Amino acid sequence: MTSNQGTRIDLSKGSSMKSERGSDDLRLSNGRNCPEFLIVHESDSSWGTVEDIDEWHRARGFRSIGYHYVIGNAYPTAASWRKHEPVVRLDGKLRTGRSLGDPDDVDMQIGAHCLGFNTRSIGVCLIGKHGCYSEAQVETLYDFLEGKCRQYSIPPERILGHCETESGRREGKACPSLDMETTRKIIRSRLMGRK
């Protein structure tokens, strides 16, 4: 693992973010996001924080980090990963990503994470690559997805991995390297089982 890993990997992800600079996405919206889908992503880095992704995305010309939320692992820095020094309290922690104005209004911000869905979805990114996520991260993801499904009456069928969308497929992405069918099944049963 090298310290520039995150940056290098981020560069390969750029094409899905074109929406930031104008696309059919923005023409259809009145400047507000309308959460109808939940799109799950991976950072494709073994370490990192909201601040790192924000920096990587701004370096690409975006106004800020393109994801609405980030679920961290125990490795906030390249050094912590390299030295195997996990920061356990950060593992599975949900943080707000895209917050261009009122941080309480984050869901209504138009994201820059999945072409064709940016004005009608919430994007959540797991820190990790090749599907290497901690139990804490996956648990946080499930809680998050369940909560947003309830909050916006989103059916679990509308929880998509980036790779399941047209733009993700076109780019040949594996993102988020997670079994989405199982994820939807789990959220569906949670939604049916609890009030």
Ligand SMILES: [Zn+2]
């Ligand atoms: Zn993605």
